[in-house]
Amino acid sequence: MTAKQILHFLVLTSLVFKISGSHSLQPVLTGPHMAILGSKVAFQCKAPDSSKQVTYELLRDRNIHIDTKTDQRGGQTASFMLKVSLEGSYHCKVTTEGNTGVSNSIRLQVVIPVSGTSVTSDPYPPVLYEGSRLVLSCVVTKGSHLSYTWFFNRREVTPSTQNWLRLPGNKLIVEEVSSENAGIYSCLAGTKIMENSMVSSSRELQVVVKGYFSTPKISFTISKDGNNYSGNVTCWSSRGSPPVTFDLILDDKETGSIEATESLAAWFNVPLVPGRDMGVAQCRIRSEVQQLMSEPLTLEVVPVGGHIKVEVEYLYTADSKMAAARLNCCLSRGTFPSFSWLFNSSHLPTETHTPSQKQSLFSHHHTFTDQMHTLILTKQGPEDSGYYQCRARDSYDDSSPWVESAAVLVQMTEATLANIEVITIGFCCFLLLALVGGMVCVMRRSPHQQANVGIGETTSSGAYPLSVTTSFSEGELGDRQILHG
Numbered sequence: 001m002t003a004k005q006i007l008h009f010l011v012l013t014s015l016v017f018k019i020s021g022s023h024s025l026q027p028v029l030t031g032p033h034m035a036i037l038g039s040k041v042a043f044q045c046k047a048p049d050s051s052k053q054v055t056y057e058l059l060r061d062r063n064i065h066i067d068t069k070t071d072q073r074g075g076q077t078a079s080f081m082l083k084v085s086l087e088g089s090y091h092c093k094v095t096t097e098g099n100t101g102v103s104n105s106i107r108l109q110v111v112i113p114v115s116g117t118s119v120t121s122d123p124y125p126p127v128l129y130e131g132s133r134l135v136l137s138c139v140v141t142k143g144s145h146l147s148y149t150w151f152f153n154r155r156e157v158t159p160s161t162q163n164w165l166r167l168p169g170n171k172l173i174v175e176e177v178s179s180e181n182a183g184i185y186s187c188l189a190g191t192k193i194m195e196n197s198m199v200s201s202s203r204e205l206q207v208v209v210k211g212y213f214s215t216p217k218i219s220f221t222i223s224k225d226g227n228n229y230s231g232n233v234t235c236w237s238s239r240g241s242p243p244v245t246f247d248l249i250l251d252d253k254e255t256g257s258i259e260a261t262e263s264l265a266a267w268f269n270v271p272l273v274p275g276r277d278m279g280v281a282q283c284r285i286r287s288e289v290q291q292l293m294s295e296p297l298t299l300e301v302v303p304v305g306g307h308i309k310v311e312v313e314y315l316y317t318a319d320s321k322m323a324a325a326r327l328n329c330c331l332s333r334g335t336f337p338s339f340s341w342l343f344n345s346s347h348l349p350t351e352t353h354t355p356s357q358k359q360s361l362f363s364h365h366h367t368f369t370d371q372m373h374t375l376i377l378t379k380q381g382p383e384d385s386g387y388y389q390c391r392a393r394d395s396y397d398d399s400s401p402w403v404e405s406a407a408v409l410v411q412m413t414e415a416t417l418a419n420i421e422v423i424t425i426g427f428c429c430f431l432l433l434a435l436v437g438g439m440v441c442v443m444r445r446s447p448h449q450q451a452n453v454g455i456g457e458t459t460s461s462g463a464y465p466l467s468v469t470t471s472f473s474e475g476e477l478g479d480r481q482i483l484h485g
Helices: 003-024 414-443 447-456 464-484
Strands: 028-030 034-036 040-046 054-060 064-071 077-083 088-096 099-102 106-111 118-122 127-129 134-139 147-152 155-157 171-174 183-193 196-201 205-210 217-225 228-236 244-250 253-260 265-270 277-286 291-293 297-300 305-316 322-333 337-343 366-369 374-377 386-394 408-410
Touching: 028 088, 034 183, 040 054, 040 088, 054 077, 064 077, 118 183, 118 205, 134 147, 134 183, 134 205, 217 277, 217 297, 228 244, 228 277, 244 265, 253 265, 305 386, 305 408, 322 337, 322 386, 322 408
Parallel strands: 034 106, 127 205
Antiparallel strands: 028 040, 040 077, 054 064, 054 088, 088 099, 088 106, 118 134, 134 171, 147 155, 147 183, 183 196, 183 205, 217 228, 228 265, 244 253, 244 277, 277 291, 277 297, 305 322, 322 374, 337 386, 366 374, 386 408
16 A cells, blocks of 8 residues: 555545544534513533533524533533524534534524504494494504404404404404494403413404484374464484484475484474375485485375264184174274274273273273274173264364264174074075975986987076076075175
């Protein structure tokens, strides 16, 4: 072997020993993965198999030098204390007798303490109509690595308990708000490090959800003071969120305007004269997003008059027993009628009047509906059978004359229904006998006569007269049932 070859062998042997030594060093770095900005943390680096002097170097990211420690005896742990300022990936490098080893890496996340938490809204201010989209954001002045908790009316909300919301990131989103979503909202932003939590809560934000107004309605009344009449038009909406402006349109001209800040109705004074057409009125409502018109209404007061009558309807149960009688007072003319009822020429008391001694002699079980337009009798007894009348006059004028109907006989006894049943059964028996007699007469005819009938009288006087008679009898039966009912 030449001298040159021996030199190459020695160099190669030395390199192999160096590489083998570097691989034998396997340092381990331990330390926190998360820390608060400005706090102090410790990293420990140890080379387990070293027995001689060891140099430890703490590095960040791309070998940025942080600190160096020396272990004179070997086998000791090097501790590095540092103040947290930047996030990064830390590792240590160990050197002993020319051998080098690199440890594992630890990614340190720096947590900025949270502060200045508040809730913002889109739209702002948080006043919106039903069906609109609401986006609330939980924002902070400072803070990192945050989680968010939302509260609605001071109770924690999650998508699992309230399916009307979504919680992406720091936001609370309601795609289509309703009145149920109105209330106070707040959020809490925080970070949890090990067992410690840092949180910051916001102030409460009031969210207002406004309802759309329904189409307005219109009505009017009339009153009399001495010899003078006055009218009042009412405009109202059944739903919506004030404020709203009501306008009265009379014959296509605006004659009045009222802003309602708390109610859903407005009232307008108008001139009215009974018997005269005072024009066509409409109500209009205006809000920041709507403008709606009511149906037109003719302002005409027709005095009570013309023909008046009582219509009686008997009401029966499923087993054909009389349950009640309904009496309707039918008036041919009158815009604002006031009704009263008579029984055998005596006044029937209303629920608001105490019966006199004479009226208390009658054991009436009755009730009024539709502003006394209808009288319902519920008691079944002979004391409630008799003649009933109704009368009407103008409700706005106590001095106006009464228009009175003819008396109608009402029978509130079970015998009434029994009589109907007896008549019906009797008539059915008579009809049955007539049919049997007719069949006997037909059967007594000779075969020759039957043949003649079949050839020459089929379309004139054969079986058809019998069917016609039967149909007539069934119609007569129905008429009698209605007559007695």
